[in-house]
Amino acid sequence: MIATRRWIAPLAALLVLTSCGYDATRVPEPDAAPTQPGAAGEPVECDNPLASYSPSGDAEAARAQLINEGRLVVGVSADTFQMGWSNPIENGVIKGFDIDVARDIAEALGVRLQLRVISAADRVSLLQAGEIDLVARNMTVNCDRWSKIGFSAVYYNATQKVLVRADDAEAFEREGVTSLAGKKVCAPRGSTSIDNITEIQPDAEAVAATNHTGCLVKFQQGEVDAITGDDTVLAGLAAQDPYAVVPEQDKLTDEPYGIGVNADDIALIRFVNSVLADRVSTGEWKRSYDTWLKPYLGVDVKAPTPDHSR
Amino acid sequence: MTQAAPTPAPAPPVVQPATTPAAARQPAPSYVDTPALLNRWQLIGMSVAIVFAVLSALVQLVGWQSDGRAADDTEQLLRVQEIQSTLLRADALATNAFLVGGLEDTDDRAEYDAAIDSVLRQIAAAADAQPADQDVLADLNVAINDYDSAVARARDFNRLGYPVGAEYLTGASTALRADAIPILEALVAANTDRAEGAMNGQHPFWLLAIGLLALAGLLWLNQQLAQHFRRRINKGIAIAAAIVVGVTVVAVIGAWARDSSNDGLRDGSLAVAVSQATARTAANDAKANESLRLIKRGSGADYETAWSEAAAVAEDALRRDTGDAWDAYADAHADIVELDDGGDWEQARDLATTDDADGSTDDLDAFDGQSQAIVDTESAKVTDDLRSGRWLALTVSVLTLLLGIVAAVAVARGVGERRREFA
Numbered sequence: 099m100i101a102t103r104r105w106i107a108p109l110a111a112l113l114v115l116t117s118c119g120y121d122a123t124r125v126p127e128p129d130a131a132p133t134q135p136g137a138a139g140e141p142v143e144c145d146n147p148l149a150s151y152s153p154s155g156d157a158e159a160a161r162a163q164l165i166n167e168g169r170l171v172v173g174v175s176a177d178t179f180q181m182g183w184s185n186p187i188e189n190g191v192i193k194g195f196d197i198d199v200a201r202d203i204a205e206a207l208g209v210r211l212q213l214r215v216i217s218a219a220d221r222v223s224l225l226q227a228g229e230i231d232l233v234a235r236n237m238t239v240n241c242d243r244w245s246k247i248g249f250s251a252v253y254y255n256a257t258q259k260v261l262v263r264a265d266d267a268e269a270f271e272r273e274g275v276t277s278l279a280g281k282k283v284c285a286p287r288g289s290t291s292i293d294n295i296t297e298i299q300p301d302a303e304a305v306a307a308t309n310h311t312g313c314l315v316k317f318q319q320g321e322v323d324a325i326t327g328d329d330t331v332l333a334g335l336a337a338q339d340p341y342a343v344v345p346e347q348d349k350l351t352d353e354p355y356g357i358g359v360n361a362d363d364i365a366l367i368r369f370v371n372s373v374l375a376d377r378v379s380t381g382e383w384k385r386s387y388d389t390w391l392k393p394y395l396g397v398d399v400k401a402p403t404p405d406h407s408r
Numbered sequence: 409m410t411q412a413a414p415t416p417a418p419a420p421p422v423v424q425p426a427t428t429p430a431a432a433r434q435p436a437p438s439y440v441d442t443p444a445l446l447n448r449w450q451l452i453g454m455s456v457a458i459v460f461a462v463l464s465a466l467v468q469l470v471g472w473q474s475d476g477r478a479a480d481d482t483e484q485l486l487r488v489q490e491i492q493s494t495l496l497r498a499d500a501l502a503t504n505a506f507l508v509g510g511l512e513d514t515d516d517r518a519e520y521d522a523a524i525d526s527v528l529r530q531i532a533a534a535a536d537a538q539p540a541d542q543d544v545l546a547d548l549n550v551a552i553n554d555y556d557s558a559v560a561r562a563r564d565f566n567r568l569g570y571p572v573g574a575e576y577l578t579g580a581s582t583a584l585r586a587d588a589i590p591i592l593e594a595l596v597a598a599n600t601d602r603a604e605g606a607m608n609g610q611h612p613f614w615l616l617a618i619g620l621l622a623l624a625g626l627l628w629l630n631q632q633l634a635q636h637f638r639r640r641i642n643k644g645i646a647i648a649a650a651i652v653v654g655v656t657v658v659a660v661i662g663a664w665a666r667d668s669s670n671d672g673l674r675d676g677s678l679a680v681a682v683s684q685a686t687a688r689t690a691a692n693d694a695k696a697n698e699s700l701r702l703i704k705r706g707s708g709a710d711y712e713t714a715w716s717e718a719a720a721v722a723e724d725a726l727r728r729d730t731g732d733a734w735d736a737y738a739d740a741h742a743d744i745v746e747l748d749d750g751g752d753w754e755q756a757r758d759l760a761t762t763d764d765a766d767g768s769t770d771d772l773d774a775f776d777g778q779s780q781a782i783v784d785t786e787s788a789k790v791t792d793d794l795r796s797g798r799w800l801a802l803t804v805s806v807l808t809l810l811l812g813i814v815a816a817v818a819v820a821r822g823v824g825e826r827r828r829e830f831a
Contacts, residue, residue: 188569
């Protein structure tokens with residue numbers, strides 16, 4: 099090509115002499131990427147997803163099921179404000195309501211705690227792959243997940259709600275999800291939240307983001323009008339933006355949280371249930387709730403009654 | 409040069425004008441209008457000399473202009489690469505500073521601001537230097553403005569202790585790679601093509617062909633005159649031919665030498681400068697991905713994959729004098745990965761952010777500085793060389809025109825001499 103240009107160039111140059119314009123630079127079009135929000139799998143029916151195993155204080159049996167000797171690896175969130183987030187002001191320390199649970203379990207086991215930040219989409223796969231021992235990441239207990247992993251007893255009863263702009267709050271309180279018709283509502287990709295809002299308000303446009311914090315970025319940039327998710331998560335988002343509010347509303351769904359465990363690690367599940375029960379009885383659960391969630395949810399709640407009937 | 413003596417050959421086919429009535433009555437003889445023929449040959453000969461001079465001077469001028477464009481295109485190419493490297497340097501600084509927390513190091517902040525200022529100024533300079541790049545540079549300007557705004561928001565939220573700050577930062581880095589980097593890659597590709605094309609602007613074969621054609625024309629003319637006037641060589645045409653040969657030899661040698669020099673530059677200093685700039689860009693990309701991996705704390709597997717890809721580009725592209733610095737950085741990164749994978753995130757973070765010699769930042773900075781020095785040195789060699797001797801090329805081009813006029817006059821006088829003989 100260059101050789102051809104070697105011969106053609108003088109002829110062209112002689113014609114235009116000093117004019118030597120170049121073609122405008124063009125940027126190649128990127129490959130089109132699918133943008134459809136991922137759908138959660140079909141729900142699996144089961145009798146009682148809230149039922150877990152009876153508690154046991156046998157720490158030795160539980161320790162025997164840890165992946166690493168003397169170390170408990172817990173998958174957590176680092177961007178869910180008040181539940182599990184990395185605080186830059188305190189040198190990146192991860193803390194929150196979920197983190198308190200993880201610390202108490204590690205302390206009761208007598209092992210070192212390693213917090214591994216994971217995404218919501220990785221929770222089940224990392225447990226199944228044997229890369230983490232537990233998941234303490236606002237994880238809803240349901241039948242579909244019980245078919246893949248095990249769960250502790252429920253340690254918090256969250257509900258799915260909607261966060262809106264401050265100037266939309268009055269309309270939402272008056273009309274509920276009807277006011278979302280024609281509006282863009284964000285939820286994490288592949289979550290049940292995005293399916294729920296599509297089912298409950300089909301006239302709303304569901305917009306997917308990587309996580310809830312990604313939804314908050316879209317919300318602040320005007321790309322979406324509302325965010326739906328667990329009330330605990332939405333409270334954390336609202337705390338970061340004075341123009342984001344969670345109006346008084348009826349819950350869309352129940353989202354009971356449990357600690358995710360590998361399905362085969364029943365001794366570990368029993369031990370976790372023992373720790374969870376102790377946290378309630380010693381008042382640690384309430385202290386933790388009052389510290390992290392009550393200031394943002396604004397209500398007093400009681401610890402859920404555990405179901406150990408599995 | 410002397411004229412050959414007339415030969416005792418038959419009389420030339422020049423026929424005296426038929427003036428007698430007897431002759432008028434005879435069938436029309438073969439008639440040649442010698443003065444008109446001489447005028448025509450004179451015109452042809454002068455035209456050959458002038459056209460030769462104009463074409464040869466133009467081809468030389470094109471080569472001269474081409475070298476100038478090659479220098480400009482090379483500067484634009486390296487300017488665009490500098491924008492790319494500096495932009496990823498800024499991203500590496502922003503992400504690394506983020507790891508430290510809300511109270512970032514003031515020197516790092518100042519360096520980030522300086523990097524963004526430099527990028528924006530260079531975009532303005534690039535748009536001024538190459539109109540064909542202006543549209544995409546305008547898009548690049550928008551992308552960088554968006555990036556800088558997102559980083560500023562990330563800082564603000566980070567200082568407040570809100571996790572949405574990290575989301576803004578990772579989003580900014582992702583958008584930077586999705587929006588700005590493809591534009592810069594397109595600019596690098598376009599300007600590489602332009603610079604290499606312009607470096608092929610010397611055409612010794614065309615100069616040789618023009619000279620040979622002019623010489624052939626003059627030889628033909630000399631042959632025609634020789635047939636009619638029994639002079640083997642016409643002095644004026646001989647002078648013109650000598651001028652054509654001399655000018656062609658000088659022009660061809662000059663263009664060939666310049667062409668060879670340009671080939672050497674393209675494969676030498678330019679290649680080194682481009683490769684090292686690519687290595688510098690990739691190294692800063694790798695450092696940014698290292699920080700993003702740590703910001704994501706265990707869910708940054710994608711960033712580690714991106715680090716490996718950037719590291720492979722850097723290792724393939726780095727040319728000289730930086731091997732140790734890169735290896736030291738790669739070793740430090742391996743230590744960070746080992747610590748992070750082993751559950752010691754805090755120590756991994758400290759190793760990634762410390763300015764001490766055992767951290768990855770110091771090694772990366774060393775590689776960055778060495779790479780920049782190499783790029784500056786080699787690019788200066790390229791542009792200096794391309795612009796050197798241009799006055800000589802222009803002088804030869806003008807001389808070609810003047811000598812062409814001299815050759816035309818010589819032809820005119822040579823043919824005029826025959827006209828006087830005929831008269």
